[in-house]
Amino acid sequence: MHSVLITGGAGFIGQNLVHDWSSKRPEDRVVVLDALTYAANIRSLEPLIADRRITFVKGDIPTVLEMFSPDIRWQVSGRAGIAGEYRGHDAFWD
Numbered sequence: 001m002h003s004v005l006i007t008g009g010a011g012f013i014g015q016n017l018v019h020d021w022s023s024k025r026p027e028d029r030v031v032v033l034d035a036l037t038y039a040a041n042i043r044s045l046e047p048l049i050a051d052r053r054i055t056f057v058k059g060d061i062p063t064v065l066e067m068f069s070p071d072i073r074w075q076v077s078g079r080a081g082i083a084g085e086y087r088g089h090d091a092f093w094d
């Protein structure tokens, strides 16, 4: 059993990683961190949260790393995608 931190877990890549990891390694303790920016979609994670298969934390990366020292850390957070740029979304320019 491992403790696993996935940052950006509500993003495009992160969501798929969270579902894949939790189904293939149900014994692991999975903590998902996401700042819930414009790019995030928490809805796909809601069944896993409701079933207590993952712990979801809304926050920024440095905050969570102070609280939690995982065995495995997947960092798929970021400000990605030209779609945000074309939409002129403010968050893209932070």
Ligand SMILES: NC(=O)c1ccc[n+]([C@@H]2O[C@H](COP(=O)([O-])OP(=O)(O)OC[C@H]3O[C@@H](n4cnc5c(N)ncnc54)[C@H](O)[C@@H]3O)[C@@H](O)[C@H]2O)c1
Residues within 6 Å of the ligand: 007, 008, 009, 010, 011, 012, 013, 014, 033, 034, 035, 036, 037, 038, 039, 040, 041, 059, 060, 061, 076, 077, 078, 079, 080, 081
């Ligand atoms: N999708 C691709 O095809 C692709 C290709 C190459 C590289 N990447 C890189 O992979 C990473 C993930 O890509 P994606 O498509 O899943 O992006 P995404 O924008 O869909 O998801 C990124 C997630 O990170 C979260 N986030 C942003 N800043 C954060 C912070 N400081 N703390 C916590 N969470 C934060 C966002 O809320 C979002 O849910 C990015 O760094 C991207 O540049 C993606």
